[in-house]
Amino acid sequence: MIDLTKTIDLSTTYLGLKLKNPLVASSSPMGADVGNVRRMEDAGAAAVVLPSLFEEQIEMESEELDRFLGESAERGPEAATHLPELQHAVNGPDVYLKHIQRCKQAVQIPVIASLNGSTKGGWLTYAKQMAQAGADALELNIYYIPVDADLSGEEVERRYVELVQEINQQISIPVAVKLGPYFSSMANFARKLDSAGANGLVLFNRFYQPDYDLEALEVVPNLILSNSHDLFLRLHWVAVLYGQVKADLAVTGGVHTATDVVKAMMAGAKVAMMTSALLQRGINYLDKLATELLVWMGEHEYDSIRQMQGSMSRNAVPQPRAFERANYMKVLSSYAMR
Numbered sequence: 491m492i493d494l495t496k497t498i499d500l501s502t503t504y505l506g507l508k509l510k511n512p513l514v515a516s517s518s519p520m521g522a523d524v525g526n527v528r529r530m531e532d533a534g535a536a537a538v539v540l541p542s543l544f545e546e547q548i549e550m551e552s553e554e555l556d557r558f559l560g561e562s563a564e565r566g567p568e569a570a571t572h573l574p575e576l577q578h579a580v581n582g583p584d585v586y587l588k589h590i591q592r593c594k595q596a597v598q599i600p601v602i603a604s605l606n607g608s609t610k611g612g613w614l615t616y617a618k619q620m621a622q623a624g625a626d627a628l629e630l631n632i633y634y635i636p637v638d639a640d641l642s643g644e645e646v647e648r649r650y651v652e653l654v655q656e657i658n659q660q661i662s663i664p665v666a667v668k669l670g671p672y673f674s675s676m677a678n679f680a681r682k683l684d685s686a687g688a689n690g691l692v693l694f695n696r697f698y699q700p701d702y703d704l705e706a707l708e709v710v711p712n713l714i715l716s717n718s719h720d721l722f723l724r725l726h727w728v729a730v731l732y733g734q735v736k737a738d739l740a741v742t743g744g745v746h747t748a749t750d751v752v753k754a755m756m757a758g759a760k761v762a763m764m765t766s767a768l769l770q771r772g773i774n775y776l777d778k779l780a781t782e783l784l785v786w787m788g789e790h791e792y793d794s795i796r797q798m799q800g801s802m803s804r805n806a807v808p809q810p811r812a813f814e815r816a817n818y819m820k821v822l823s824s825y826a827m828r
């Protein structure tokens with residue numbers, strides 16, 4: 491019989507923020523609604539990442555603005571005071587900043603803004619405005635697909651590093667970098683991001699791989715929600731990076747159950763983020779998850795999340811080679827023996 495009255499400490503820290511538990515709602519359209527953000531807090535989310543403001547959105551708005559100002563100059567100074575059109579031109583990012591402010595007023599939990607892009611440019615200055623609007627931290631999602639055969643891996647990495655440095659010059663709130671898994675030397679690259687000033691690494695972006703429509707002979711978008719199998723890639727790299735980087739590690743991708751959260755913590759994550767699970771089961775699922783987490787911890791005699799964090803990282807387990815090539819043959823033969 492588990493004694494749920496026994497105090498189990500679910501608290502953790504992430505990006506210097508004190509969180510009541512490790513359950514974080516990751517960036518998704520759900521966070522575009524203040525009511526949903528409030529429901530996430532009520533259901534037990536310890537922090538929420540807002541949906542991304544995209545580089546393309548910002549650039550599009552500023553091109554519209556430039557065009558408007560150019561046309562106004564041609565038409566004479568009085569045209570430049572034609573505010574409704576101008577307001578329309580700056581609507582996108584402006585709405586985002588207001589949304590940050592409204593969320594901050596609505597909830598006590600930390601609100602993390604998200605910028606999504608891949609090139610150096612004016613859009614990065616929005617990081618500053620997000621901080622001014624009250625965001626507690628910024629998640630920079632660098633979603634870049636290098637399709638140019640002339641571009642070396644080193645150049646791609648430099649691009650990421652420069653973006654992180656640039657953002658850090660803009661703001662003093664903590665910055666987490668959300669990235670994909672496709673780097674030749676993940677641990678080395680993670681260190682570079684560390685040195686560039688990343689306070690957190692969010693592992694991993696899911697690359698949405700287009701499908702073919704064979705009747706229309708078209709390439710079509712294809713968004714499949716995750717399942718717990720997607721967690722393994724994240725566990726592997728969090729376990730490897732734990733202790734090798736200063737940045738806090740966050741898992742995003744494949745967190746669906748309380749035991750998924752436990753695994754993420756044991757690998758070495760500070761937080762376990764969720765989108766698919768909440769889209770599939772509703773925001774209130776967070777409440778059930780927090781209870782199941784407490785029950786699991788009670789049954790297994792854990793007093794705190796901190797006690798678990800990193801306890802099954804690569805350096806902590808008796809067989810660190812399980813994370814390396816050495817395990818490959820064993821894995822393959824384990825299937826044959828089933």
Ligand SMILES: Cc1cc2nc3c(=O)[nH]c(=O)nc-3n(C[C@H](O)[C@H](O)[C@H](O)COP(=O)(O)O)c2cc1C
Pocket residue numbers: 516517518519541542604606631668694695696715716717720742743744745763764765766767
């Ligand atoms: C419909 C949808 C919209 C998303 N929008 C964003 C976004 O705007 N920015 C971002 O960084 N990630 C976005 N994501 C990715 C999620 O934050 C998350 O990293 C990913 O879904 C993997 O986590 P999961 O397995 O819990 O779903 C989105 C995911 C989904 C399914």
